[in-house]
Structures are given as structure tokens and as C-alpha cells.
Amino acid sequence: MNRIFYILSSVIILSTSISYSQEAAIWKKFTGEITDPKIPTLFDYSYAGYKLGSEGIPDQFANLKTFNIVDFGAIPNDAISDQVAIQSAIDAAEKNKGGIVYFPKGEFLVNVKPDKTNPIVIKSSNIILKGSGMGKNGTVVNMVDHMLQRTPDEAEWKVSYMFTFISPKGENAKTAIAKSVNEGDFTIEVADGSLFKNTKYVQLEMPYNLIAAKEALKGKEPRPHWERLLEKGVMYIENHEIKSISGNTITLQDPVINTIKTEYNWIAKPFYPLENVGVEDIFFKANFNDAFVHHKDFLHDNAWSMISMQRVANSWVRRCKFSNMTGAVSLSNSYASSILMLLIEGNAGHKLTNVAESSRILTGLITDNTTSGQFHGAAMSHRTSGSVIWRVKTPKQGWDSHAEIPKNNLVDRYEASKMTNHGGFHGNEPHHLEGLTLWNYKRVGTPELNYDFWKLSGRGMYWGFSVVNPIIVGLHGSNTTFNEVNLGYLESLGKAVLPESLYEAQLKFRLKKTPKWVTSSLREWEKMEKQ
Known part of the structure; x- marks a missing residue:
């Protein structure tokens, strides 16, 4: 991921009231107001809830x-x-x-x-x-x-x-996804659309894959004790509501979250939630x-x-x-x-x-x-x-991610004393893949200096939070700095941004x-x- 840093100051003063900086550049990129190729495009988190x-x-x-x-x-x-x-x-x-x-x-x-x-x-x-x-x-x-x-x-x-x-009622029947799909698309093509007759929801799954794991790390070196990732790779699951079906083509109510490659053996299953x-x-x-x-x-x-x-x-x-x-x-x-x-x-x-x-x-x-x-x-x-x-x-x-490779999630206007209080068994790390955004995160605890999202050494098997290229915008409050090499993007450190x-x-x-x-x-x- 390209990196650009909009750091207002290396010294952060804790304030009892929030003052906002200018409108965030990464937000302007999302809305199309600017097109700077050095600024990453935010994932659209608005479908949550x-x-x-x-x-x-x-x-x-x-x-x-x-x-x-x-x-x-x-x-x-x-x-x-x-x-x-x-x-x-x-x-x-x-x-x-x-x-x-x-x-x-x-x-x-x-x-x-x-x-x-x-x-x-x-x-x-x-x-x-x-x-x-x-x-x-x-x-x-x-x-x-x-x-x-x-x-x-x-x-x-x-x-x-x-x-x-x-x-x-569990998810048993399955069919292959027949064509590759880009993140953000609303349609998928499956080998057998008849499985979804009178079905309202679909679950998409990529089984564990080592090549996909290498891609997911974006060039970062894994820790030696990440047993599941090193031995099996990563797997993805996403659930959707079906808008319509025509033959083997399924149109979804919300866009696909992951890029789907047929060579990774993605499957679709009828999903039966309450x-x-x-x-x-x-x-x-x-x-x-x-x-x-x-x-x-x-x-x-x-x-x-x-x-x-x-x-x-x-x-x-x-x-x-x-x-x-x-x-x-x-x-x-x-x-x-x-x-x-x-x-x-x-x-x-x-x-x-x-x-x-x-x-x-x-x-x-x-x-x-x-x-x-x-x-x-x-x-x-x-x-x-x-x-x-x-x-x-x-x-x-602090907020938490308990490992097992979540992806494309937002922590928005969170107030905490810690960056995280993450958990999860070390063999199931990393804690988060790409797409983690911390937006206007307010820290109220002691200073945290040179926080590292991808440490490759430490005592025992727990070496700290592990996230692939997180995006941090408007983090403010207690004095906080980062090992910038392991950030995907940093803007307005020390002062909250607009939109709130x-x-x-x-x-x-x-x-x-x-x-x-x-x-x-x-x-x-x-x-x-x-x-």
C-alpha cells in the first residue's frame, strides 16, 4: 500500500475538549473530491448494522x-x-x-x-x-x-x-463460484443456482489457502509461531442477503467484501440464520x-x-x-x-x-x-x-481483536486508555488483515510511544498486536506515536478530523x-x- 503521512505535530497535548482539524484528505479521496494516488481509498464500511x-x-x-x-x-x-x-x-x-x-x-x-x-x-x-x-x-x-x-x-x-x-439449520449444501469477482461487486455467478431457490441468504467461503495468505500479508514477514497461517494459510467467510437470482447469477443486497478468485476454490452455500x-x-x-x-x-x-x-x-x-x-x-x-x-x-x-x-x-x-x-x-x-x-x-x-484474520473493519470514535487490549491464541494470529481503520480514536491513558503494529520479536509467543497496514486518522488525546514503517496510512496525528x-x-x-x-x-x- 502507498503511504503518505499528514502529521500535524510530534507533540500531542491532552485536551479536555475535542477540536477538529480540517476535513481529512483520505475522506476527500473517498468522495472523489481529490484523486491523489498516494492516498489509499477507504473501504466502504457503511453497510454495517x-x-x-x-x-x-x-x-x-x-x-x-x-x-x-x-x-x-x-x-x-x-x-x-x-x-x-x-x-x-x-x-x-x-x-x-x-x-x-x-x-x-x-x-x-x-x-x-x-x-x-x-x-x-x-x-x-x-x-x-x-x-x-x-x-x-x-x-x-x-x-x-x-x-x-x-x-x-x-x-x-x-x-x-x-x-x-x-x-x-446449518449450512450444508454448496456450489462453486464460477467466475472471479472484484471487491465491491454486487453479483456472483455460481455453478448451480438452483441450490438457492427460496433461500434468502448466502454464505461465501474461501477454504484455507497458502498463496492467498502470502498475498494477504502484503509483503510482511510472518512471525514464526503463527502455526495456522504458516501451515494452512488464510480463509475468508462473508454472509449476504440475496436480492435476486437469475439462473446461476446471484445479485446481492450489499457488495462483496473480498476479491474472489476462482483459482482459490471459493464456494457459495445457502445460509439459514434466524x-x-x-x-x-x-x-x-x-x-x-x-x-x-x-x-x-x-x-x-x-x-x-x-x-x-x-x-x-x-x-x-x-x-x-x-x-x-x-x-x-x-x-x-x-x-x-x-x-x-x-x-x-x-x-x-x-x-x-x-x-x-x-x-x-x-x-x-x-x-x-x-x-x-x-x-x-x-x-x-x-x-x-x-x-x-x-x-x-x-x-x-481498549478495543479488541481476538486474531483469526478479520478484514476490512472500522473502529470509529472509540475512547479508550489503550490502543487495544487484544487477545487470541498466538497460533491463530495475525490479529487483523488489511482494511482496519481507526478513525478519530481518543486515547485517555498514559503515553504510548513508538507503538508497533507488526513486531517481529518479543518475549514468549505474544509479541503484541499484529495488523497489516492499518489506517489511522485523527487519533488524539494522550501522547501517542507509531513505528510508521508498519502503518498503511497516517493522517492528523494529535488532532481529530472531519467528518467526526x-x-x-x-x-x-x-x-x-x-x-x-x-x-x-x-x-x-x-x-x-x-x-
Whole structure:
């Protein structure tokens, strides 16, 4: 990648208020105002989120019947478990082919003295868990005890979340992609289009490939202990909604994220996620009270975690509060969904939010007020692509990428004490391939000098964050400098740029106007943060 550096000053002064520099040159390149070949072209991140960012999450669901958990035996504010009643209400809504599972005001208890792992499971589309508000006099769901391991040797990070959304139908049938496709194209040609008759979604996959891995590193030398990359290469996965099919030609609702080369044996598979599932307006209270120790055991890693969504599309978690938990929300193998407006408080634990093996996910408007900060902040990892972390505050920690080669993701208006608090097994690194952009990142911690995104030496097997040619624009706050050799592009170090939010600006540029859900969410979030 060509490199050009627009560095305003090598000395950065921490300020309590944000002052903005001029409009970023790289933004002008994206809009076509300038054509400087030395400036890279930004990836279009604007398709992240529910309905690809073009629509807001509905406020009303008139077509869905309401199933009040009280009608199924739940009793607020007593000492008896309400879990059976909650699951029964969900089961009834699923039998009805959809419904709002309503939690009235008061506190409801789940996972009381379990003798086995027993998550509340949602496995149908159009199921919404809706409370009466996350604030005072709202709905509280109290996870009394921790989740249990399925077997004594179950990996600590695999322990179930309390509420688990999962599509029961996996991706089995497959067909080859017949023609090469450029990043940004909207159509693909497959060998057998009949596989997608009456199918709404498609999953595109490139199996592990060593040649593609060499290309992905852009000439950078791999670390010697990156076992998976060195032995197998890289693989890519991206999910899409189908707009139309004509013979073997599939037109997509959103553009292809990766350049697809037929010689790399790309395949297409029908994809069957849950649709229109959500969680909103609930205060989730757990009881993790230990001083957190990273990877100490399953209790510290995952046993007090709340909401997991696996294989979902056009779905969401919004307007919720979490306290004393190891993990708030996890999305995996999902598409075009949003995690929005979350407040995290109480004793700090392992994870904030995590997005893995997913495409076009928006994680935004989140504040971590826990004691020492969730050890890992908002995260995108494990082949996640085309996704955005937007206006998140983790003032005691940093954002996270848990390795396994995510690509083309944006961290937008993030506020943190660290550059990252990255994780992931060393054998699965690097942490991120090309296309990572940090836009108007604000650091509030101690100075970070000569930060290196591609160290080739260190103690043990963990040598620091590893990213292929990141783009950093408008990073400000605490004194921060970089090893510029391992940057793809650097502009306005020490002073924020315009546009203030790249995600919002790209969304407006694509849709020709700012969608109403953005402005209304920002107004609502400002009120929520004051609660």
C-alpha cells in the first residue's frame, strides 16, 4: 500500500475538549473530491448494522402477538426461579411462529442453583425479548448463579451464555463460484443456482489457502509461531442477503467484501440464520464478584455471560444494562445486525462485546463503567469483515481483536486508555488483515510511544498486536506515536478530523442523507448515559 503521512505535530497535548482539524484528505479521496494516488481509498464500511444501516430497528411490532412471562408463571420480586416460565413463554411464541416475550416491571430470577448447564434457548425467527426499561422501576433479570460446564473438561471459553439465540439449520449444501469477482461487486455467478431457490441468504467461503495468505500479508514477514497461517494459510467467510437470482447469477443486497478468485476454490452455500430476533429494555444483573484474573478458570472466562446470538440476520440487542458479568453480548456467524446503546457497570470481568465470523455488524453507543474495565473491550475477530465499532467508551481498557484474520473493519470514535487490549491464541494470529481503520480514536491513558503494529520479536509467543497496514486518522488525546514503517496510512496525528464519524459520513454519502435512526439513536443515547 502507498503511504503518505499528514502529521500535524510530534507533540500531542491532552485536551479536555475535542477540536477538529480540517476535513481529512483520505475522506476527500473517498468522495472523489481529490484523486491523489498516494492516498489509499477507504473501504466502504457503511453497510454495517441492522438492515445494512439503511433502516432503524422498529419501535413497534404490531404484527407480533405478546406473550407476557407472568401468564406463564413468572412472579416478580420473589425468591423463586422464573426460568421455566420464561422458557415456556418463548416456546409458546415460537409455536406461534413469532412473538414478543414481554418482561413486566420487577426482578425475575434465572439460573438458580443449577445442577447442569441450562441456558434459555431461542431457536426461531421473530422472537423479541422485551422488558419494561433498563432504568429505575424497569425490568431486572437476575442471573443468580453461574453457568456450569457441560463436561468437566469443557474449554473455559465455551461455557454457555445465559440467553442463547441459535438457528437450528446449518449450512450444508454448496456450489462453486464460477467466475472471479472484484471487491465491491454486487453479483456472483455460481455453478448451480438452483441450490438457492427460496433461500434468502448466502454464505461465501474461501477454504484455507497458502498463496492467498502470502498475498494477504502484503509483503510482511510472518512471525514464526503463527502455526495456522504458516501451515494452512488464510480463509475468508462473508454472509449476504440475496436480492435476486437469475439462473446461476446471484445479485446481492450489499457488495462483496473480498476479491474472489476462482483459482482459490471459493464456494457459495445457502445460509439459514434466524431473522428479526432481538433483546431490548432490560437490566441484566449477574453476580460475578471476584477480582478478575484472565483465563484463571471457566468462572472468570465465561460463566457469568448473558446474551449469545449465533447465525442471526437483521437482529439486535439494544437499550440494555449489564452488571457484574464476565461477558455482555456475543454475535457469531451472523449478518447485518446491531448491538446498540448498552451500559456496563459493577465488577469488571472478561469481555464487553464480541463479534466473530460475521459480516456487516454494528457495535455502538456503549459505555463501560465497570470497576477496572472489562478486560477485553468491544471486539471484532475470527474472520469478521465489513463491520464497525462506533462511539464506544472503555476508558480503563481498549478495543479488541481476538486474531483469526478479520478484514476490512472500522473502529470509529472509540475512547479508550489503550490502543487495544487484544487477545487470541498466538497460533491463530495475525490479529487483523488489511482494511482496519481507526478513525478519530481518543486515547485517555498514559503515553504510548513508538507503538508497533507488526513486531517481529518479543518475549514468549505474544509479541503484541499484529495488523497489516492499518489506517489511522485523527487519533488524539494522550501522547501517542507509531513505528510508521508498519502503518498503511497516517493522517492528523494529535488532532481529530472531519467528518467526526466515518461511519455516519459514509452512510450519509451512500444514502444521500443521514438516516433518521442515526440522529434519534444519538439523542436517545445521550439521555441514557445520564441515567
